[in-house]
Amino acid sequence: MNRVFVLSRTRTPLMPCHPARARKLLRHGRAAVFRRQPFTIILSDREAGEIQPVVFKADPGSKTTGLALVAEFQRGRQVVWAANLTHRGHRIKAALTDRRMFRRGRRGRHCRYRPARFDNRTRKAGWLPPSLMSRVNNVSAWYSRLLDRTPITAAQVETVRFDTQAMQTPGISGVQYQQGTLAGYEVREYLLEKWCRRCAYCGAENVPLEIDHIHPKSRGGSERISNLTLACVPCNQAKSNRPVEDFLARDLKRLARIKAQAKAPLKDAAAVNATRYAIGDTLKTFGLPVSFWSGGRTKFNRTAQGYAKAHWIDAACVGEEGSDVKVPYGFQPLIIQATGRGRRRVRGNDRYGFPRGKPRTQKRVYGFQTGDLAELKCLAGKSAGAHVGRIKSIRSRGWFVLDKHDRPAREFRLLQRADGYAYTAATA
Incomplete structure (x- = not known):
């Protein structure tokens, strides 16, 4: 189980604590819930505390990136927090493909002529397609969040280089x-x-x-x-x-x-090749030392310690220090799914590209928006009881959908604003 992030009264990150310790602090009124996902508490009676070095480790992948925080205790190195971050690059590519099809279909729909603008645009050095840049931004965003909640001292990133020609033609040379x-x-x-x-x-x-x-x-x-x-x-x-x-x-x-x-x-291999150094260069902008390590060393560290193959375990085993890392028994990572922050277009299209429905007038209704973490308390009907989850959709008339429950806004209580990610506790 992941440890709980702890902030001082002045919002200075302290060492993560055990969930039992966090429950005790909350029960005695010495702390309050600062954020539910990932769970963070803020102390009311402390401004500082003793901290140990914590290293942020990442195992970038095409579809899923492993994240891990490894702390240096007196009894050795131990994983205190880990997560599998699932990217949405394929959804971005599909959305861009749909947009391109709609724009190219204007001629068949006899719409007004819109001159091409792609010749007027230039790309910066190191440009990456949006589907790949989203992977870089996801890792960077979570590195920034963890910096605000944990006393991180360094970052270690695995950089794997795939030889696509050798993968297709073994033995190629010269x-x-x-x-x-x-x-x-x-x-x-x-x-x-x-x-x-x-x-x-x-x-x-x-x-x-x-x-x-x-x-x-x-x-x-x-x-x-x-x-x-x-x-x-x-x-x-x-x-x-x-x-x-x-x-x-x-x-x-x-x-x-x-x-x-x-x-x-070889799409996945190409994606990893294109983003392997872009992720590290982005992490360097935060000012902490960043080191790069090969995938061969990660695999050697993991197999030598007898750990199973998993993205977050590979992240914990990155680097020279990954040769001696303790993973607590029964430890389960947090599953993070990148969902985005909504869509840009004002109204939808049918399959032929023509506008459908009414234009969207507002993003929030009664203070709620799609993706918010909320609590639903229903006293009667099929949905009777308390339910907690992400709001799937909102309607301007004030009825929201949470899981399979379609209820009015007055029965919802906001727990956390949508932040572009969905969270799930891993199961054994």
Whole structure:
């Protein structure tokens, strides 16, 4: 179980305490709840206290980043707080794709002409796409929050570098790195040689062949050569944007052969490569020392101590000091899900891109907004009882939805404002 963050009367971060100690302080009136998620208390009778060095450690990932706080006690190093931070980069990419489709569809909807502006914009050095920059911002935001609640003295970040060419072609070396996969080939000629000049789905030869995406582009498939194949016109039209597993569900042998010949997508590896130093450079702006460590050392530290594979455990084992870290028995991390802070567009669209519904006039209704942590007290009906959770949606008429309960605003009590993240206690 994570320890509880403690602030002095002047909001100076002190050492995290055990939950039992926090309950005792609250019961005797010596502390008050400062924040519920992550749980933080503020003392009413102390302005300072003895502290030990605390190191912030991060194991960046494409979808989930492990965070850990390791304190240096007299009896050794111990994990006092940990979390798995799940990013929302795929949602950002999907939203940008939808926006691009709506804008390009203006011509078909006979809307007024809007001149292109992309030629008037410039990108700063080190620019990252929004879907990747969100990962950097999430780690930076939580580092800043933990600095306000814990006496952190240093930060350690794992930087993993994936060799994507070696992942696709084991044993590659020398000049082959410069030549690449398509050296001396056009893409179409390469595919004709790779797939033996026949349809990958039905085996037809001596017919017009079209380039097809094994994993459909409309479902997130990439343009990599490993995701392309050849198909005859009937098979290409019959497959459409269906997954290859669905299209060849009755021909498992051919499906296995196609999967064996294709290569796995490398999107996650590319995301980690692009953000591995951007995260560290952002943490350096806070003024504390930041060190970078390899993934090989992290794995060595974790396996040598016999810990299971998990993002937050990898974070705790980052660096040279990670070779001797105690993880308390039964310790469960906090699960943090990046949800964002709402949407920018004023009104929604239907599937054809036309406006739908009425424009949004206000973000808060009776002091509540979507994502707020609230308590619902209902005295009668199916929802009778007390319920605590995040508000899923609000309505201008004053009725809100919490979990599956749709109740009026007067029965809600605000516990914590929405901060762009959802929290869940991990289960064993």
